[in-house]
Amino acid sequence: MAKTPTPLSKEFLKGLWNENPILRMLLGLCPTLAVTNSAINGLSMGLATTFALLCSSILISLLRKIIPSQVRIAGYIVIIATFVTVADKFLAAYLPEISKELGPYVPLIVVNCIILGRQEAFSSKNGVGRSIIDALGMGSGFILVLLVLGSIRELFGSATIFNLQILGDWFNPWMIMILPPGAFLTLGLLIGLGNWLNERKVKI
Amino acid sequence: MNKTTKMVIVLTVITGLSGAILSSWDSVTKPKIEYHKLQALKAAISDVLPSYDYYEEKDIDGKTIYIGKLNDSTQPTGIAFKVDGSGFQGNLSIMVGVDPSFTSITGIKVLEQIETPGLGTKIVEDPSNKTNPFWFPEQFVGVIFSPQINVVKNSIPQNSNEIQAISGATISSKAVVRILNEDIVTIKELYQSVN
Amino acid sequence: MNLLLLFISAAIVNNFVLTYFLGICPFVGVSKRVSSAVSMGLAVMFVMTITAAVTWLIYHLLLVPYHIEILEYVSFILVIASLVQLVEMFIKKVSKPLYDTLGIYLPLITTNCAILGLALFSVLRDYSFVESLVFGIGAGAGFTLALVIMAGIREELELSNIPKPFRGAGITMIVAGSLALAFMGFAGLISM
Numbered sequence: 203m204a205k206t207p208t209p210l211s212k213e214f215l216k217g218l219w220n221e222n223p224i225l226r227m228l229l230g231l232c233p234t235l236a237v238t239n240s241a242i243n244g245l246s247m248g249l250a251t252t253f254a255l256l257c258s259s260i261l262i263s264l265l266r267k268i269i270p271s272q273v274r275i276a277g278y279i280v281i282i283a284t285f286v287t288v289a290d291k292f293l294a295a296y297l298p299e300i301s302k303e304l305g306p307y308v309p310l311i312v313v314n315c316i317i318l319g320r321q322e323a324f325s326s327k328n329g330v331g332r333s334i335i336d337a338l339g340m341g342s343g344f345i346l347v348l349l350v351l352g353s354i355r356e357l358f359g360s361a362t363i364f365n366l367q368i369l370g371d372w373f374n375p376w377m378i379m380i381l382p383p384g385a386f387l388t389l390g391l392l393i394g395l396g397n398w399l400n401e402r403k404v405k406i
Numbered sequence: 407m408n409k410t411t412k413m414v415i416v417l418t419v420i421t422g423l424s425g426a427i428l429s430s431w432d433s434v435t436k437p438k439i440e441y442h443k444l445q446a447l448k449a450a451i452s453d454v455l456p457s458y459d460y461y462e463e464k465d466i467d468g469k470t471i472y473i474g475k476l477n478d479s480t481q482p483t484g485i486a487f488k489v490d491g492s493g494f495q496g497n498l499s500i501m502v503g504v505d506p507s508f509t510s511i512t513g514i515k516v517l518e519q520i521e522t523p524g525l526g527t528k529i530v531e532d533p534s535n536k537t538n539p540f541w542f543p544e545q546f547v548g549v550i551f552s553p554q555i556n557v558v559k560n561s562i563p564q565n566s567n568e569i570q571a572i573s574g575a576t577i578s579s580k581a582v583v584r585i586l587n588e589d590i591v592t593i594k595e596l597y598q599s600v601n
Numbered sequence: 602m603n604l605l606l607l608f609i610s611a612a613i614v615n616n617f618v619l620t621y622f623l624g625i626c627p628f629v630g631v632s633k634r635v636s637s638a639v640s641m642g643l644a645v646m647f648v649m650t651i652t653a654a655v656t657w658l659i660y661h662l663l664l665v666p667y668h669i670e671i672l673e674y675v676s677f678i679l680v681i682a683s684l685v686q687l688v689e690m691f692i693k694k695v696s697k698p699l700y701d702t703l704g705i706y707l708p709l710i711t712t713n714c715a716i717l718g719l720a721l722f723s724v725l726r727d728y729s730f731v732e733s734l735v736f737g738i739g740a741g742a743g744f745t746l747a748l749v750i751m752a753g754i755r756e757e758l759e760l761s762n763i764p765k766p767f768r769g770a771g772i773t774m775i776v777a778g779s780l781a782l783a784f785m786g787f788a789g790l791i792s793m
Binding site: 287312390 | 619620621622623624625626629671672673674675678679682711712713714716717718721722725764765766767770771772773774775777778779781782785
């Protein structure tokens with residue numbers, strides 16, 4: 203008996219909340235902590251990752267019947283690394299300021315478990331159309347968390363969001379927020395908040 | 407088709423495709439990336455040397471130096487070079503400019519640092535930004551570095567080889583001076599051995 | 602750069618996990634028991650050292666002379682994947698119990714950002730072969746240190762009453778924050 207295919211809207215939305223790659227699946231934590239010291243950095247990293255994820259998902263979905271199972275991981279890795287290199291060199295050539303801010307964390311998108319995870323779990327088993335939706339959903343969920351985390355850290359660490367002064371001079375910035383401990387603490391609180399909200403949703 | 411053959415072919419094709427995409431992308435982006443690097447270098451050199459019309463890049467024994475020159479003169483206006491060392495948290499990379507006779511500094515610019523934000527980073531922060539009394543690198547203009555540069559705290563430097571540390575960034579300030587003291591002499595000896 | 606300072610910097614002052622956020626996934630996943638943390642840490646340290654050596658050779662003897670530095674990320678990750686495969690086979694032959702303890706986490710070392718990060722930093726900072734090697738050992742030692750400390754703390758936390766939403770990843774992140782704060786105190790060790 204054929205399973206009723208999940209509606210496309212659900213396929214997209216799952217990445218935003220239920221299966222949010224960072225808060226629920228705990229994937230891609232390295233860049234999440236490293237480049238969320240400001241909103242613009244978080245957003246740029248999210249976009250770069252989504253680009254690599256989208257392109258990889260499309261290509262791997264197209265090739266899914268051709269790549270033999272034994273070499274699939276090696277194949278996926280080469281494809282992912284290729285698109286990440288494209289994204290990294292793009293930033294270095296056309297947006298050098300952002301490239302400097304994100305630094306070596308852009309090439310580290312190669313080992314971002316989100317991308318490899320989605321190829322294994324989804325793109326290798328689904329058509330191109332669905333894979334695109336899945337990638338966009340996961341990517342959006344990722345960008346969302348990075349934006350929120352980046353904005354919170356920038357707000358309390360530098361009193362700005364996207365470099366616009368939000369809090370006045372009365373506020374003495376908490377330097378810790380733009381340093382590693384602040385990243386860990388904020389993410390921990392966000393994960394806890396996500397879990398708590400999810401519990402309440404289930405009860406309702 | 408034999409399983410192993412298929413594996414090899416597929417992987418070879420994927421790797422080949424990757425190579426093709428990347429080498430063409432490389433030829434598009436490489437010139438722009440080099441351009442940005444060059445712009446940053448030019449900006450750093452012009453920040454530390456007195457005015458020049460062009461600069462000449464020279465390699466002495468593995469060390470690269472940049473000689474500022476005027477169009478209508480063979481005399482250089484100054485020599486610029488990079489020095490590196492340990493700061494408080496990590497590596498400090500500084501562009502230094504000296505006068506042609508290697509007696510005084512014409513300017514410094516901190517290129518790379520990962521000092522403590524809000525504290526150590528004061529060595530690169532703009533004084534119009536609230537808490538700094540002065541712009542740290544500016545002090546170095548005209549400073550004599552022999553026998554060595556000395557750091558004073560909480561008082562105005564009295565001698566021409568002294569600079570004042572920024573409060574809250576004492577260790578970072580001292581690190582900058584330590585690196586300058588160690589490396590300027592080395593470059594001086596190298597330069598004067600070929601000139 | 603002084604090799605001892607390089608080691609201390611990589612292991613403690615600029616700890617890969619607590620300062621550069623590399624290797625967080627296994628940090629959260631394997632740090633529940635001190636014994637598995639030690640095994641994982643040592644496996645990672647082993648892979649890191651070899652990776653440091655091999656990637657340096659590939660970059661400086663192959664990519665640079667032929668001007669194909671654009672292939673840096675692709676070649677590095679392939680090297681790492683192969684190395685991990687080899688280490689897995691090696692451990693399976695030499696010590697089956699160790700192999701079983703590490704389980705799924707062994708192949709996951711491939712996607713450990715710390716390993717690729719190590720190779721990338723080494724190129725970025727233009728380290729020599731020996732410096733790369735020391736950097737790799739130091740980074741691995743630091744990773745193991747952070748992992749073991751975290752495991753020790755989590756073993757104690759099991760007996761405490763943590764609010765439900767924070768159990769697991771939430772509290773681990775918060776503890777990591779405190780650890781990172783503590784490690785910040787080591788800054789200044791290297792500017793002697």
